[in-house]
Amino acid sequence: MAEVVLKNLSKSYGQDVGIADVSMTIPDGAFVVLLGPTGAGKTTTLRLISGLEKADGGEIWIGGRNVGGETPAQRDVAMVFQQYSLYPHLTVRDNLAFPLKSPILRTPADEIARKVAEVAGILQIAHKLDNKATELSGGEMQRVSIGRALVRDPSIYLMDEPLSSLDAKLRTDLRVELKRIHASLGATLLYVTHDQIEAMTMATQVGVLNEGRLVQYGTPRDIYENPNSLYVASRLGLPRINIVPADLFGGAPAGATHLGMRPEHIQQGEGQEAEVQRVEHLGDQARLHLILNGHAITTIADPHTTYTPGAHIRIAPKNPLCFDAQGARIF
Amino acid sequence: MAQIVIKSIRKDFGSFNAVKESSFTIEDGEFFMLLGPSGCGKTTTLRMIAGLELPTSGEIYLDGEEISQLPPSKRDIAFVFQMFALYPHLNVRRNLSYPLVSQGMARRDVKAKVEEVAQILGITGILNRPVGGLSGGDRQRVALGRAIVREPKAFMMDEPLGALDAEFREHMSEELRALHDRMGATTVYVTHDQLEAMQMGDKIVVMNNAVVEQFGTPQQIYDKPATMFVADFIGSPSMNFLRFDGSLADGAESVSLNGQTMHVPRQMQGASGKLVFGVRPEHVTLSDSGDYRGEVLASEYLGTTQIITLDTPNGELKARIDSTRVATVGEQVGLSFNPRTVTLFDAGSGQALRSELNDEVLAHG
Numbered sequence: 001m002a003e004v005v006l007k008n009l010s011k012s013y014g015q016d017v018g019i020a021d022v023s024m025t026i027p028d029g030a031f032v033v034l035l036g037p038t039g040a041g042k043t044t045t046l047r048l049i050s051g052l053e054k055a056d057g058g059e060i061w062i063g064g065r066n067v068g069g070e071t072p073a074q075r076d077v078a079m080v081f082q083q084y085s086l087y088p089h090l091t092v093r094d095n096l097a098f099p100l101k102s103p104i105l106r107t108p109a110d111e112i113a114r115k116v117a118e119v120a121g122i123l124q125i126a127h128k129l130d131n132k133a134t135e136l137s138g139g140e141m142q143r144v145s146i147g148r149a150l151v152r153d154p155s156i157y158l159m160d161e162p163l164s165s166l167d168a169k170l171r172t173d174l175r176v177e178l179k180r181i182h183a184s185l186g187a188t189l190l191y192v193t194h195d196q197i198e199a200m201t202m203a204t205q206v207g208v209l210n211e212g213r214l215v216q217y218g219t220p221r222d223i224y225e226n227p228n229s230l231y232v233a234s235r236l237g238l239p240r241i242n243i244v245p246a247d248l249f250g251g252a253p254a255g256a257t258h259l260g261m262r263p264e265h266i267q268q269g270e271g272q273e274a275e276v277q278r279v280e281h282l283g284d285q286a287r288l289h290l291i292l293n294g295h296a297i298t299t300i301a302d303p304h305t306t307y308t309p310g311a312h313i314r315i316a317p318k319n320p321l322c323f324d325a326q327g328a329r330i331f
Numbered sequence: 332m333a334q335i336v337i338k339s340i341r342k343d344f345g346s347f348n349a350v351k352e353s354s355f356t357i358e359d360g361e362f363f364m365l366l367g368p369s370g371c372g373k374t375t376t377l378r379m380i381a382g383l384e385l386p387t388s389g390e391i392y393l394d395g396e397e398i399s400q401l402p403p404s405k406r407d408i409a410f411v412f413q414m415f416a417l418y419p420h421l422n423v424r425r426n427l428s429y430p431l432v433s434q435g436m437a438r439r440d441v442k443a444k445v446e447e448v449a450q451i452l453g454i455t456g457i458l459n460r461p462v463g464g465l466s467g468g469d470r471q472r473v474a475l476g477r478a479i480v481r482e483p484k485a486f487m488m489d490e491p492l493g494a495l496d497a498e499f500r501e502h503m504s505e506e507l508r509a510l511h512d513r514m515g516a517t518t519v520y521v522t523h524d525q526l527e528a529m530q531m532g533d534k535i536v537v538m539n540n541a542v543v544e545q546f547g548t549p550q551q552i553y554d555k556p557a558t559m560f561v562a563d564f565i566g567s568p569s570m571n572f573l574r575f576d577g578s579l580a581d582g583a584e585s586v587s588l589n590g591q592t593m594h595v596p597r598q599m600q601g602a603s604g605k606l607v608f609g610v611r612p613e614h615v616t617l618s619d620s621g622d623y624r625g626e627v628l629a630s631e632y633l634g635t636t637q638i639i640t641l642d643t644p645n646g647e648l649k650a651r652i653d654s655t656r657v658a659t660v661g662e663q664v665g666l667s668f669n670p671r672t673v674t675l676f677d678a679g680s681g682q683a684l685r686s687e688l689n690d691e692v693l694a695h696g
Contacts, residue, residue, distance in 0.1 A: 037498065168524065172568065176629055176640065195497065201631035201638075221654075224634045237634055264635045278512070282529045283553030283566050284613045284651070303550065 001188040002063030002155035003028045004049065009058035011044055017212040018044035021058070024207055024217055026156070031182045031189045033199040035235060036209035042192040045209075046158045049190065051075050062155045073104055078154040082161040084145035086133035093129040096120065096147050105152075119147045122181055139170040150181065159191045163198065175201055196236050200224065208232050230327035233260045239287060239298045246322065248272070248295060253322050255330050260321035263287070266299040271316025276307050290315065333394045333484040333517050334359045335380060340389030340399070342375050349375045352389065353543045355536055357485075360515045362508065364532035366522055368564070371538040373521045374489055380519060381487045382406045393484060409483040413490040415474030417462045423449075424458040427476050434481070448476045451510065467495060471503060475510070485517040492527070504531055525565050529553070537561050547692060553611075555689035556674060559681040562609050568638060570609045573645035574678060578603030586675065589644035591623040594670035596688035605678035608645070612638065614669035615650035617658065621665020627658045641666070 004026040011018035019041035026032045034042045047053040049060055051072035060067050067075045078099075086095050096116045100107040107115075120126040123143045128136060133144065142162060149157055163171045179202050182189055193199060199206045200220045207217045208231075216223055216232045227233035233241050242261045246252035249259075249272055274292035279301075286305045290297045290313065299315065301307065322330045335357040342350040350372040357363045365373040378384040380391060382403035391399040398406050417426050424445060431441045449455045452472045457465065462473060471491065478486055491507075492500045508531050511518055522528055528535050529549040537544045537552065537560075545557040556562035562570040575588055583598045588608060595608075617639065625641035625648060637654040640647065643666065650666075658664070675684040685693055 038496070168567070176631070179629060179631075197633070200633055220632050224632075262635070278508070280530050281548070281550040281553075282526070283550065284611065287530075303553075 001028055001186060003061075004063075004156050004188065004190070005059075005061040006045075006049075007059040007061070009045070009048060009060065010056045011048055011053060012056055017041075018053075019048070019209075020212040022209075022212075022214045023058075024214055026188060026190055026205075028188055029186050031179070031191065031202055031204045032207060033203035033205075034190065034192045034207045034209055035194070035196060035199040037194055039211075040209040041212040042194075042209055043160055044212075046079070046160055046190065046192055049075075049156070050077050050079050050158055073102075076155045078149035078152050078157050080146050080149045080157070080159040080162045082164055084141045084162075084165075086141055086144055086148075088132070088134045090133060091129065092120075092125060092131050092133060092136070092144055095133050095144055096129075096151055099148055099152050115151045119150045122150065122184070123147050123177070139166055139174070142166055142174070146178075150185070156188045156190060159189065161193050161195075162191075164193070164195065171198075178202060196238070200236060208235055226329075227260075227321065228329050230258060230260065230323045230329075233321060233323075233329075237262055239263050239300075241321075242266075242297045242299075243323075244292075244295050244297065248293065249317055253331070255324055256322035257325045258323040258327075259317060260323060261297070261317045263299045265318045265320065266297070267316040267318045268299070268301070269314055271314050273312050274315050276309055276311040276313060278309055279305065279307055288313070334392075335485060335517065335519070336390075336392040337376075337380070338390040338392070340376070340379060340386045340391060342372070342379060342384060343387045348541055350379070350386075351541045353538075355543065355546045357517060357519060357534075359517055361517055361533045362511050362531060363517070363519045364522060364528040364535045365519065365538060366525060366528040366532075366535050366564075367538035367544075368523055372541040373523075373536075373538050376538070377487050377489055377519060377521050380485075381408050381410050383410070407484045409478035409481055409486050411474060411478045411486065411488045411491045413493045415471060415491070417470060417473055417477075419461075419463055422459055422461050423454065423465070423473050426462055426473055427458075427480055430477055430481050444480055448480050451479070451513070452476050468499060468503060471495070475507075479514070483516075485519065488518065488520045490522055491520075493522075500527075507531070526567065529565070537564060539564075551692050554672070555683075555692040556609070557683050557689070557693055559607065559609070559676050559683075562674065562676075562683075566611060568612050568649045568651070570611050570674075571615070571648045572676070573608040573610070573643065573648065575606055575608060575645055576604065577606055579606075579675075588623060593623070593668060593673070595673045595675060596671060596686040598675070599685040599687065599690055602675070602677055602684050606684075607676040607678050608668075609674040609676055609683075610668045611672060612649045612651040614672045615648065615652075616667045616669075617650060617652055617656065618665040618667065621667055623666050624663055625666050627660055627662045627664065629660065630658050 006022055006024050009022045010020050036042050048055050093116055097112050100112045120129055125143055163174055203220055206220050206223050208215050210231050216228050224236050244259050246256040246259050272292055274290040276288055277291050278289040280287040286301045286303050288299050288301050324330050337355050339352045339354055341352050365376055367373045379386050386399050390397055427445045428441050449458055454472050492503050532549055535549055535552055536546045539560045545552055545561045553565055577586055579586055579598055579602055581601045585592050585594045625643040628642055629640040631638040636651050639650045639658050683689055
């Protein structure tokens with residue numbers, strides 16, 4: 001495994017910016033998640049590192065080596081795609097062994113068998129090794145395609161939304177599994193997703209991308225508790241952070257035009273009077289959708305709350321985040 | 332608008348039984364969810380209400396009238412599909428007008444009605460645009476509009492948000508629910524997404540393997556699951572199942588887990604053999620002391636809360652706790668469970684044991 005460093009990396013497609021001036025260090029052994037909506041430049045970053053695309057400017061260093069002139073094979077990276085593509089005519093065993101049989105690697109047969117057995121064990125598909133790839137469920141197929149990356153010992157694993165085509169239950173299981181694999185192999189991972197839960201739960205560091213730019217890079221806790229902009233604050237947290245005019249609760253803090261209040265950071269029973277529009281009982285909590293002077297605000301209440309639409313409730317912000325007119329965080 | 336009563340409805344496709352005798356009532360104006368994994372029979376049930384499939388046996392009443400054998404056109408029900416099909420060569424206005432024109436409505440009335448619906452959906456500005464260039468959300472709104480213009484008695488929706496990405500789905504589900512609150516039309520909505528069902532539904536029917544497992548309000552189903560399937564399917568992470576061998580008498584108020592006494596709601600039936608102690612992750616508390624202990628396997632940060640995965644003498648367990656509590660992998664911790672929220676199950680049948688917690692809900696089936 002190796003450290004990967006991006007220096008002022010840029011890539012455009014005609015008029016469209018893929019990524020612009022991205023610099024970041026992925027430390028050896030880190031699990032870095034790039035988070036952003038469609039078109040933010042996540043996949044472009046992966047493709048540049050893997051060598052599937054050529055950068056317009058900037059440098060990529062893998063394990064202390066500038067890989068700008070190298071082919072994808074020479075870069076020694078392993079990629080897992082969103083759409084698992086297995087060889088349908090091969091068994092799971094042969095699918096897993098395939099990358100090791102590459103003429104560049106020239107792996108001895110007993111080493112291949114050992115490696116395949118080890119990875120099958122980690123991914124809990126040992127009992128399916130002799131099945132055809134087409135005889136697997138969706139979750140098993142995706143595990144095999146992750147396994148096909150894991151049999152190798154590359155500098156870095158690059159994963160492009162590998163869980164997004166799976167159903168919710170399986171996604172939850174594989175999230176925990178990927179974290180366990182990361183910890184037990186000490187692997188370096190760069191993982192791309194638009195799913196904030198994946199980013200928060202798995203990452204050692206999260207990079208938030210917006211229109212091709214890396215706007216914040218830090219631990220999940222850092223990004224959640226200390227977002228540096230309105231944009232980053234709205235990327236994490238469910239339900240989403242409430243953004244309201246700074247003077248909604250009287251006396252705007254100096255320089256602030258907007259307040260950001262996470263739903264769980266709203267004091268009930270004091271402050272301004274809001275009206276309940278809708279109550280959602282989600283089992284472990286209830287969500288109150290409120291309206292205050294024309295602004296929609298969502299907050300959390302006890303799951304058995306007796307509020308009903310039309311009720312009035314006083315609310316006040318608790319440690320709100322303050323932003324200026326440009327959307328930058330002031331305090 | 333309309334009340335829909337489903338009575339012992341059943342559907343067979345050849346020798347395959349898609350829906351077993353199911354009964355439930357959808358009240359006038361309700362937003363009603365049919366929830367379950369793929370293949371559970373929820374879409375077949377919806378299609379039978381709409382008339383796209385005829386039931387093998389059983390009855391369906393729409394406002395008191397038995398409609399189970401009527402063709403769809405005689406039922407006055409509108410259907411919104413997962414893959415919304417719009418006429419690609421027509422503009423938005425003509426897509427919306429089509430159902431009315433084909434009913435023979437006068438042109439002036441069609442125009443007024445289309446304008447009114449466009450207003451409700453906030454798509455007045457795009458009425459003259461071709462549907463080809465529209466965003467996913469606008470296409471969805473047009474598809475909805477085409478269902479609404481006819482003013483049917485009820486709406487059937489088959490995962491209408493299934494094809495959208497997560498963020499947009501959240502937005503559209505709020506919009507759809509707000510639209511329902513304004514119009515008050517009886518809506519039956521099929522989904523496999525439990526959060527969507529909890530968020531949008533007034534009532535939920537949970538189906539599995541062609542059978543209705545439970546029917547009730549979201550909070551009832553969450554707090555008082557009738558079966559292990561429901562307890563597992565609803566909630567994220569789902570209910571923990573601690574498995575144990577034991578026997579308990581009618582009236583018991585505690586069980587023994589690995590030699591430790593755990594309080595439970597007063598039981599109203601006896602049971603013995605392989606049993607399951609069901610507790611939701613947010614009702615698990617970690618402490619330094621405590622005689623029932625577990626080892627921390629993993630923690631997942633979620634902002635204000637975190638999910639801790641633990642190994643216990645009775646199997647793996649997840650706890651949702653405040654994220655300020657530091658839990659290190661490998662750490663041994665004491666565990667306690669909020670006794671009033673516990674549901675016991677019979678492991679063999681998967682059925683919940685009756686207790687003072689769930690008696691009222693289970694009695695209603």
